[in-house]
Amino acid sequence: MIDPKYRTDDHYDDDLSMPPSSPSSINSTINSTIELVNKNLAKRYAAEKRFQVYGILSIAFGLFCLLLLFTDIISKGIGAFTIHYVQLEVTFDESVLDINDSSDAMQLALADYQGVVREALKKRFPTVTHRPERRRLYSLVSNGATYHLQDLVQEDLSLLGQTRTLWVLLDDDVDTYLKSREDRSGPFIGRLKSEQIEWIESLYKEGEIESRFNRWFFTSGDSREPEMAGIRGAFIGSLLTLLVTLALSFPVGVAAAVYLEEYAPRNRWTDLIEVNINNLAAVPSIIFGLLGVAIFINFFSMPRSLPLVGGLVLTLMTLPTIIISSRAAIKAVPPSIREAALGIGASKMQMILHHVLPLAMPGMLTGAIIGMAQALGETAPLLMIGMVAFVVDIPTGITDPATVLPVQIFLWADSPERAFTERTSAAIMVLLAFLIIMNTLAVWLRKRLERRW
Amino acid sequence: MAFSSNVRGNNVRGNNVRGNNARDSSLRSNNTRGNNGLRNKNVLSQALQGGINDYGRDQRSETEVIREIDTVGVPLLDTAKMSMRGVDVFYGEKQAIVDVTMDIGKNEVIAMIGPSGCGKSTILRCLNRMNDTIDHCRVEGGLFLEGQDIYDPKMDVVPLRARVGMVFQKPNPFPKSIYDNVAYGPRIHGLVSRRIELDEIVELSLRKAGLWDEVKDRLDGPGTGLSGGQQQRLCIARTIAVSPEVILMDEPCSALDPIATARIEELIAELSQNFTIAIVTHSMQQAARVSHRTAYFHLGKLIEVNDTEKVFTNPDHQLTEAYITGRIG
Structure with missing residues (x-):
């Protein structure tokens, strides 16, 4: 708004009544110029304010979109940095592994590590005897577990014949289920059967399932198995x-x-x-x-x-x-x-x-x-x-x-x-x-x- | 193309002017000469009567009238370091320099003055072929450094520019340290093999440029961190570090304050003992203070070359007089 002190300038009114040739008419021109400038001033300031607001709005919009993008990506992707492991009592039984000469690298490479894992699972859930049920039980553990065991044996041959408590990788379906347990919309079940969920829950309650840092994601190449796929x-x-x-x-x-x-x-x-x-x-x-x-x-x-x-x-x-x-x-x-x-x-x-x-x-x-x-x-x-x-x-x-x-x-x-x-x-x-x-x-x-x- | 017929016709060669004491000798010789240097004196007188820019009477442009004027004064010397013979310079279609014939004497300071756009910077930049960098610039006529043709296709510009150094209007130190600024020339020309020799050259050059005492404690400091006057003296030090024979200065003080200008002028006086200096300036006072001879250019034409004292007290040509008294320019 225009400052009232410029508007009601007494001096200015006096000058107007004077003849134009008098020296003070210069003053009046100056005063009227100021008057005009002041009249426009408020408008100019308002325009400038608007101009700035446009800029701030654009920046705010950009930041908002960026924030939305980051929140979405991070909330969706953060889960990939952890993965669930299960604790198993694994016995490195030479007969199950089908190893009779531990110095033979070929035998060590081709040994049936999956069998060892299966034995361990059977031992953990002795009540599961039905064949299709057993297959479902076995599918809880990832194929990646076998590579893990192979690495262990190749590193340390004295493991053969011994029993160890190991943490092995769970299948991606199990992992996804466990990660979505707390979701408001309910857990993601996918292809899991009800008995599988029971087993998972029991393992979870006993503290035999643990969430750990997903090193696979950073150390491996692409894979058909999501839990083993890495970048x-x-x-x-x-x-x-x-x-x-x-x-x-x-x-x-x-x-x-x-x-x-x-x-x-x-x-x-x-x-x-x-x-x-x-x-x-x-x-x-x-x-x-x-x-x-x-x-x-x-x-x-x-x-x-x-x-x-x-x-x-x-x-x-x-x-x-x-x-x-x-x-x-x-x-x-x-x-x-x-x-x-x-x-x-x-x-x-x-x-x-x-x-x-x-x-x-x-x-x-x-x-x-x-x-x-x-x-x-x-x-x-x-x-x-x-x-x-x-x-x-x-x-x-x-x-x-x-x-x-x-x-x-x-x-x-x-x-x-x-x-x-x-x-x-x-x-x-x-x-x-x-x-x-x-x-x-x-x-x-x-x-x-x-x-x- | 070696000699302009105009100059020969005017018999200027008869004036024997010696480089070092050009001032005294030429004063004497010129007093007896009178000003008979104008072939087209009547044309110009007409022009001057009607105001210098009114050439309507003979339907010719000012440029055309000026171009027919002959150089007066003492353009040629016996002890020439650099010589120009009938030099024409074109920027595309436009002719910037018309038939300039003149000598620059050994160890003299020659000032080039004239109104803006008269071609004084152009002719200066011809002397070490800095005009080569301008695409459509064409130079005709003969330019010689101690008898060697500068524009000979076989002439290598690199050694030429080492012999004919240049100081520019705006101080333009490299964005490097003070030391590296001065050492750059000797380094690229391979003048020194050991660091200690380079140190000597740097110190000597900075001393000659009168900058040593101010910068000796911060040789590793940035060259661009100096004041304008110091930067210009650094540029002079950089130029003299390669021991050129001629130094061209293109309005070296136009970006400086009066105190810095005074220092540069002192420096020019000192340097003139060892170097030949050609300086373009807009300040007539400066020309009068620092130079031995003065050349006046007008619209690409060299109007007059004379001893500085004569140019500023009793010029041979009306145009020169009009310029120095402030009627044109």
Whole structure:
């Protein structure tokens, strides 16, 4: 509102009555100007307030959505970080294991560890005698338990013939049931039968079932059994693919940007190249996948599903981003620095290497970060080159078949088993963490290089 | 293309001006010369009568009229360090420099003055081929450093720029330490092999630039952390670290306060004992204070070159007089 003291200005009224030629008429003009300004002032302030409120609302909306996303993902995925184990009295009976010569590695590998687990379960529930019932009893324990026992025996042969109390992995259905016991909508029963639930409950009450950290999720590759499926394979696959992408796209992109910015003459050809680079940055990523199939797989006959091929395809995709941002960064280096270097007698290459590139490096890194983040989250082009395959083994190099985190998420989201739902969300959390760590690292690196004096 | 016929016609070569004491000798010789340097004096007189920018009477633009003026004064010297012979510079279609012929004497300070856009910076930047970086810039005519053609295709710009250093309008130290700023030139040219020699060069250059006492305790500090005047002296130190023969200064004080300017001017006077200096300046007082000879440019044409004292007391050309008395510019 307008301040009343400006409105009812006595002086102003007096001045109006005076003849226009008198010196005080100047005062009156000034006063009336102030009056007009004041009249509009309230309106202007209100408009400014509104302007700010729009901004705050937009930010609030964004934060709200982000919060919603994180709450949803974390609440769904947090369960995947724990898994339930059951306590069993396992007797490593050589006759059950079918081992007569413990020095034979083949026998140790092929021994019937499942039989030992079954024996243990039979011992725990002696009343279960009916065959189909027994089968249901056996299905409570995961196949993963047998690998666990095998590892134990191979490590320590003296276990043979002895009895140990061990914690072994439960099946994913049991795990899901136990995790959803406290849910308001009731536990998720799925394929479990009523007698199975009784056994689980009895084990639970006796304290023979325990929730522990799910190391499988971080140490194993993909699996058909949800309780044994992990993201390690996809994580390593992503890492290898990104390494290939970074190693190729950053030097190539920077070299292209330096040439285009510093050496290339301005003519129709360079204009054409520039337009094409800008257009390529906007091409849908699946097109690059098709290009990858056509060039690397069909023409060069490279195998499918390799991080090497994935990296090459993602390089094609990220190159335009890196070139554009690098060119902008090079352009932003003040001409006075170039002149200073040239004026002393530095050659063009020395000028670029000693002055332009160090000053442009933070900007180039920003472009690389954006490109890498894009590449990390990319799914579509990798589907085209076969990185969507079911890969159990953890890749050890860029020529081992692998999948990547976003594709793994896609695969798990597609799986029917209930336990994969929480693993999907957990994998998203891992992907986001990967992204955040990578970006933090890059930002820190950029800050260190950004020593503009 | 070696000599402009205009200059030869005016018989300026007859004036023997020596580099070091150019001031005294040329004063004497010029007194006897009178100002007969104008072939188109009548055209210009007309122009001057009707106000300097009114050329409507003979249907020609100011540029065209100016271009027909011959250089007056003493453009040529016996002891030339650098020479320009009929130099034309074009930016695309536009001609920025028209037929400039002049010498820069050994160990002299020559000031280049003139209104904005008269081409004085352009001609300065031709002297160490800094214009190469501008895409559509074309230089014609002869430019020589001790008889060597600067624009010879075989001429390597790297050693040329080591011999003809440059100080720019805005202080432009590298975003590195003070030490590295000065050491950069000797390092890239491989002038030294050991650290101790480099230390010596850095100290000597900073001393010559009058900056040593101010920065000796913080050589590792950032060059850009200095004040404007100190930065400019650092740039001068950086330039003299490679021991050039000629230093080109493009309005070195235009971004500085009067005290810093005074220091730079003192420095120029000291440096002129060892270096040949060409300085472009907008300040006529500065030109009068620091230079031995002064060249006046107008619309890309070199109008007059004379001893500084003569230019500022009794110029040969009306345009020069009009400029120094503030009627144009």
